[in-house]
Amino acid sequence: MLSQIAASDDLVFFRPHQFLVRDNERPEALYDILEGWACRHRLLPDGRRQITALYLPGDLCDPLWSLSPYSHDAVVALTNVRAVRRPLNEAAGSDRGKATALRLVESVERQSNWLVSLGRKTAMERLAQLLLELFERMRRAGLAYGQQCALPLTQTDIADATGLTAVHVNRTLQAMRAKGVLDLHSKWLRIPDLSALRDLAALGHQDSL
Amino acid sequence: MLSQIAASDDLVFFRPHQFLVRDNERPEALYDILEGWACRHRLLPDGRRQITALYLPGDLCDPLWSLSPYSHDAVVALTNVRAVRRPLNEAAGSDRGKATALRLVESVERQSNWLVSLGRKTAMERLAQLLLELFERMRRAGLAYGQQCALPLTQTDIADATGLTAVHVNRTLQAMRAKGVLDLHSKWLRIPDLSALRDLAALGHQDSL
DNA sequence: CGTGGCCTTGAGTGACCTCAAGGTATGTGG
DNA sequence: CCACATACCTTGAGGTCACTCAAGGCCACG
Incomplete structure (x- = not known):
């Protein structure tokens, strides 16, 4: 099938410490993680580092890019990562767009949980x-x-x-x-x-x- | 104009400590804050409290509800608040929907900044x-x-x-x-x-x- | 076998917390 | 106009959770 062929053409791999996106750059695509882990993080001038999100197999990296294709934070592979590239511009009303919206909601809610954790636990x-x-x-x-x-x-x-x-x-x-x-x-x-x-x-x- | 009349019909007020939404509830509407401040927060069983967002005049409370009309956290007025109610279901492609999407991006990026702050500063x-x-x-x-x-x-x-x-x-x-x-x-x-x-x-x- | 990344342990320190008391401002009712 | 209540701010003394610095051990890998 055509879509199958297209999908496998867009298969990409990353090694540990390899960037999926650098900070303050436009990502090339959304990544559907098939295998491996990655994280989004920010570095302070003196070397302090905060991880702001973790991407696991099955996750989309990053749902927010569907609304604004720009990343303030770097995203780095933590293990070997196998992923499928998906276009940044999805029709908002399409099935795929709706699914992305739901993932975005999830990831924002997880961020809120992390805020509570870091602030008060x-x-x-x-x-x-x-x-x-x-x-x-x-x-x-x-x-x-x-x-x-x-x-x-x-x-x-x-x-x-x-x-x-x-x-x-x-x-x-x-x-x-x-x-x-x-x-x-x-x-x-x-x-x-x-x-x-x-x-x-x-x-x-x-x-x- | 009709729209003006409708807008003023949807004007709402809150007093300090009054809830705009309680936790784990469906908000009734999006609130366009005209005046006053509010916050989103979560309470832990033992009374610890973490504020996860602040809403200022001009802010939309909360952009995420346009994607999923449900709030895990409570939202409370900190001062007297004057706001305009807006429908939860905006067409994603409309001008208003696009504006909401941009506000959502902003608020998520602010959350990331807070994560770095709470975690490492x-x-x-x-x-x-x-x-x-x-x-x-x-x-x-x-x-x-x-x-x-x-x-x-x-x-x-x-x-x-x-x-x-x-x-x-x-x-x-x-x-x-x-x-x-x-x-x-x-x-x-x-x-x-x-x-x-x-x-x-x-x-x-x-x-x- | 050396090297680098990661884990483990110890000793000492410090940033922030807890508890507690007192001070100040604002509003309310008599 | 005053008494009182309430919310908020300020200060002190003492404690602790998590940090820093440092050294050593355990891999996996070339």
Whole structure:
């Protein structure tokens, strides 16, 4: 089929640390992530780094570009990434446009959750919330196995997403492991007690992740 | 004109602490803020509060509702608010729909800035960034006078927006006043040295606020 | 086998928090 | 015009969570 051929022509690959987009640039396309993880982040002049979004398999990078094809932040592959390029200008009324709008809503709501986390939660609550969110997303993508899933982030990445230092992430993860709510080891996440982890995350009124 | 009459029929008022929308509810309309300030926030079970957005005169509350008429967070008036109700379902292709899309992009980008602020900046940097952002927005709304503008937030509100405590906001504002970069007093903001304030905010690659 | 990335651990520090009291401003009712 | 209440701001003393700096261990990879 023609559309199949076109799709495979638009298949692209990225290596870890390779940019999907640099900061203050127009992205070339929307990327449908088929495999691998990427993140959007910003660097401060003195080297401090904040990750502002994570892209997992099944995610669209980035829904906002459908409204304004410009990125203030850089987007970088964290692992090997396989993706499909999609045109920036989708008809707003089309089925595809509507689907993109829904993804945009999701990603904005996730950003709000992160704001609450960074502004008002303790280190353990932030980690519980983040890992819970990522686990749920992996599950929805069909990539969780029971209470486990892959989690190919370094502790430094986790620190930059949660606004902590890598050292403190390390110690806090150990404490959570000692409590028996969570085990993150060599890029693999295990959640023995999901409801205990939910309690730890101090979710508030946030119904879904 | 008919449209004028319809517009004034849809004029609404809110008092301080009055809800424009409660959490996990469908808002009744989009609100075009004519006068006054409001905020979107979330409460954690133990009372911690994080403000996730501020709405100023000229702002639309909230652009995201045009894509999904549902609010996870509550929106509350901080002062007396005068606003115009606008229908939730705008045609995506219409001029008004396009304008709303642009406002949505702006508000999402501001959220990213806040993420960086909450995740990686010191108390003084966060305050510098927030007050700078609010000043620029007031200026764009035509509500700044030279280097001054109204700023009807309590120190507690500022604390809940920046992820600090009210006590620490108080002390940090005093320190900034002592440095001569900023003077916030009885709901009035004065910025003697704008470029010094910009430096303090550690903006990074963020070109606009 | 060396090298670089990542994880782990320890010791010391500091930015920000908590608790508590007092001060100031504004509005309300008598 | 005064008494009172309420909300907000200010200051002090003490505590703690998370940070910084530094060193060592464990890989995977060339």
